[in-house]
Amino acid sequence: MSGEGPMGPLQAKMLKAKEMSDEEKVYRYNGVLYSTLLSPEEHLKCLEKMQAREDDIMLVAYPKCGFNWMVGVIKKIITAATGVKSESKLPPLIEFHGPENLKNVEEAPSPRLLGAHLHPDNIPASFYEKKTKILVVFRNPKDTMVSFYHFSNSNPALPSAKSWDTFYSQFMSGEVPWGSYFDHALGWEKKMDDPNVMVVTYEELKQDLSENIRRISSFYGFSLTEAQVQQIADASTFKAMKESSSSSHGNMGNVFFRKGEVGDWKNHFTPEQSQEMDEVFNKRLAGTKIGAKLNYQAHCQ
Numbered sequence: 001m002s003g004e005g006p007m008g009p010l011q012a013k014m015l016k017a018k019e020m021s022d023e024e025k026v027y028r029y030n031g032v033l034y035s036t037l038l039s040p041e042e043h044l045k046c047l048e049k050m051q052a053r054e055d056d057i058m059l060v061a062y063p064k065c066g067f068n069w070m071v072g073v074i075k076k077i078i079t080a081a082t083g084v085k086s087e088s089k090l091p092p093l094i095e096f097h098g099p100e101n102l103k104n105v106e107e108a109p110s111p112r113l114l115g116a117h118l119h120p121d122n123i124p125a126s127f128y129e130k131k132t133k134i135l136v137v138f139r140n141p142k143d144t145m146v147s148f149y150h151f152s153n154s155n156p157a158l159p160s161a162k163s164w165d166t167f168y169s170q171f172m173s174g175e176v177p178w179g180s181y182f183d184h185a186l187g188w189e190k191k192m193d194d195p196n197v198m199v200v201t202y203e204e205l206k207q208d209l210s211e212n213i214r215r216i217s218s219f220y221g222f223s224l225t226e227a228q229v230q231q232i233a234d235a236s237t238f239k240a241m242k243e244s245s246s247s248s249h250g251n252m253g254n255v256f257f258r259k260g261e262v263g264d265w266k267n268h269f270t271p272e273q274s275q276e277m278d279e280v281f282n283k284r285l286a287g288t289k290i291g292a293k294l295n296y297q298a299h300c301q
C-alpha cells in the first residue's frame with residue numbers, strides 16, 4: 001500500500017472505511033483477499049488488459065516490505081537522471097487505479113513509475129511480454145508480519161488485526177490482504193534468473209543504501225554521479241523520509257513510516273511462534289534462491 005498527499009481520493013476512501021465492518025473491508029478474488037475499497041474487483045479485472053511499456057519503471061513488493069521507501073528513492077533517481085520531477089501524489093499501485101485512472105496512466109508520458117503489491121502471476125502479462133524492468137523488494141517474513149500487524153491496526157481501509165496472536169495465524173495461513181507471503185516468494189523464485197527482474201531486500205537496503213541506489217539506477221538504465229547517489233541516500237534514510245512524510249503521505253505519514261528497523265520481530269514473536277515460522281520457512285523456502293537472498297538465518301534466527 002502507499003500514500004498520497006492531503007485531501008486526495010485515497011483519504012476519502014479512508015473516511016468511508018470508518019463506516020465499514022472488518023468483514024466488508026476485504027473480499028476474495030481468485031482465492032486471494034484484497035481490500036474492497038482500494039482494489040475492488042473491477043480494478044483487478046481491468047488490469048488484465050493493461051498495456052505495459054518497455055520503458056516503464058515497475059516496482060513490486062509484498063505489503064510492508066519497503067515499497068514506499070523505494071518509491072521515494074526511485075522518484076529521486078528519475079529526477080536526478082532526467083531533470084523531470086514527478087508531481088504525482090497518487091500511489092503508483094496499478095491495482096488501486098481502476099478504469100478511469102488507468103486511462104490517465106495509458107496516456108501518461110514515459111517513463112511511467114508503476115507499482116504493485118500483487119503476486120507475480122497476477123501482474124498484467126504485458127509487463128513480462130514487453131520485458132519491462134521490474135524491481136522486487138522483499139523483507140524477512142518476521143519483520144514483514146510485525147509491520148503488517150501494526151499497519152492493519154492503523155489503516156482504516158484494512159480489517160483491524162485484533163490481537164497479535166490472531167494476526168499471526170492469519171499471516172501464516174495467507175489470510176491477509178494480497179495473500180500469502182510464502183506464495184509471493186515462491187512466485188518470484190521462478191523469476192530469479194530473469195534479467196528483467198531484480199530482487200533487493202529491505203535488509204540489504206538498510207545495510208548499504210548507496211550501493212543499492214547505484215545498482216537500482218543502472219538496472220533501470222539511469223546513470224547518476226556519485227554526488228547524486230549520496231544526495232539520494234541522505235534524503236532516503238528512515239529519519240529523513242519520516243520527517244518529510246506529512247508532505248509525501250499526508251496524515252498517514254506516521255503510519256507508513258513507523259519504526260524502520262530490522263529485528264523488531266523479537267519484540268512480538270513468542271518462542272513458539274518464532275519456531276513455527278522457522279519450520280514453515282524451511283519447509284517452503286529452504287534451498288531456493290529467494291530463500292538464500294532473504295538471508296533468513298542472519299535476520300530471523
Ligand SMILES: Nc1ncnc2c1ncn2[C@@H]1O[C@H](COP(=O)(O)OS(=O)(=O)O)[C@@H](OP(=O)(O)O)[C@H]1O
Pocket residue numbers: 001002061062063064065066067068069143146147148150151236237238239241256257258259260261264
Ligand atoms: N527510509 C526507510 N528506511 C527504512 N525503513 C523504511 C523506510 N521507509 C519506510 N520504511 C519502512 O517500510 C515499512 C513499510 O513498508 P511498505 O512501504 O512496503 O508498506 S506498504 O505495504 O506499501 O503499506 C515500514 O516498516 P516498519 O517500520 O517495520 O513498520 C516502514 O517504516
